[in-house]
Amino acid sequence: MSDDYLRLRGVSKTFATPAGPLPVLDRIDTAIGRGEFVAVIGPSGCGKSTLFNVLSGLEPPTGGGRVELAGADITGTVGHCAYMPQRDLLMPWRSILDNTVLGLDVQGVPRAAGRRRAAALFEQFGLAGFENAYPAELSGGMRQRAALLRTVVQDREIVALDEPFGALDSLTRTDLQGWLQGVWRRHDWTVLMITHDIREAIYLADRVLVLSPRPARIIRDLAVPLPRPREVRLLTAPEFVALEAELLDLLHSPARR
Template identity: 90%
Template sequence: MADRDLRLRGVSKSFATPTGPLPVLDGIDTTVRRGEFVAVIGPSGCGKSTLFNVLTGLETPDAGRVELAGADITGTVGHCAYMPQRDLLMPWRTILDNTVLGLDVQGVPRAAGRRRAAALFDQFGLTGFENAYPGELSGGMRQRAALLRTVVQDKDIVALDEPFGALDSLTRTDLQGWLQDVWRRHDWTVLMITHDIREAIYLADRVLVLSPRPARIVRDLAVPLPRPRELRLLTAPEFVDLEAHLLDLLHSPARESSG
């Protein structure tokens, strides 16, 4: 059987505007290995969300292709579990019913879907809130529920678009540690958009740095820090050096080329 690596080969994308085409992605080329955690950072508006829309099949590139295990999956959906920036929980559905929404859409029988989701509530810190409604949960618990709804679909690849961006600092830190634990337990391949450089270094095996629009990869930076990672690592000299390097890249992205 072919490997389960995910590859983007020369992916470019533009959008039509009244003044002409607007280039957004410019030849994105990278490989994400099975089980890797890859963070994607770049200036606001550079095309990160468009890249994820292409990755998940919601957008079709103008050029290039997306491959999984050697097969061309460009423009197709269903190979990737995608969590957008907002939790999008439906206020009239219980937390359990929210978490099975994707399974409902796939045609999984309701009882089977509820059993599958309920089995994850303990791992996601949601035990006892199965019959609560979104308005009764904290922001952090809502994000856990949204991620549970994403991963219960049992996809190998999980795409997270700023999952903790709207949370306060303490809640965000708590959920970063929690996400690291559940990722290691489930062996997902994770791609995560973030504007938080520390979050990228703390969680990821690699950090892809995008240029201003039209986005290209200006640096593919390995994070050679031991796992599991603890909060005290954030003050370690090697962590601080990586953070300074990424800050410099984001302010002067043209200094580096991909690699």
């Protein structure tokens, strides 16, 4: 695993508003290894989604910050990152298979080739037999799996997930956390995931980046030295509880402000 596969160097972001400049990101600097799973947590509104927009090239940084991938400057460019937003955004009038090939259609991949590429993943994603179903016919968990399939079938270097399970019930969420670990390990993705759930961050990630209130800066880069594969019973293990307590103390400490 390379420690400098993905680098954010001094990434800041300030928006112009009628009330004046609004600083959102403050010199974010970190390195992420190839195949690593990194969770990003922090208070609501601190700038996590803005960070992902900069990472994916949807927003340019301000103040000279850089995003680098394998040593190349990719700041402000798209096509390196597959970005899954909080909502599944499946189009209700398209079948699940047709939804999953939307990104490939935009890239100009021939339709038949795109459908073959997506269809080959349906069994791994627990969607076999639902290729011709419509979003309204699927459970919330299945819709999220379809949205993730649509994201990763584009075969990007980085997978960015913004609260992918936030709207799901507890049992479905736990099931999908276990499932996500399996497909991540199988495909060796490099994953960054925003979450507000401290347990989810520890359970899934190799590292947890903790952001301060806006303007966001990294106030802790916590390694998660728990063995894989991880099972649900790990949530009550002393070493897991200790990591959870450390993050809770940090997030609720007045010093973080």
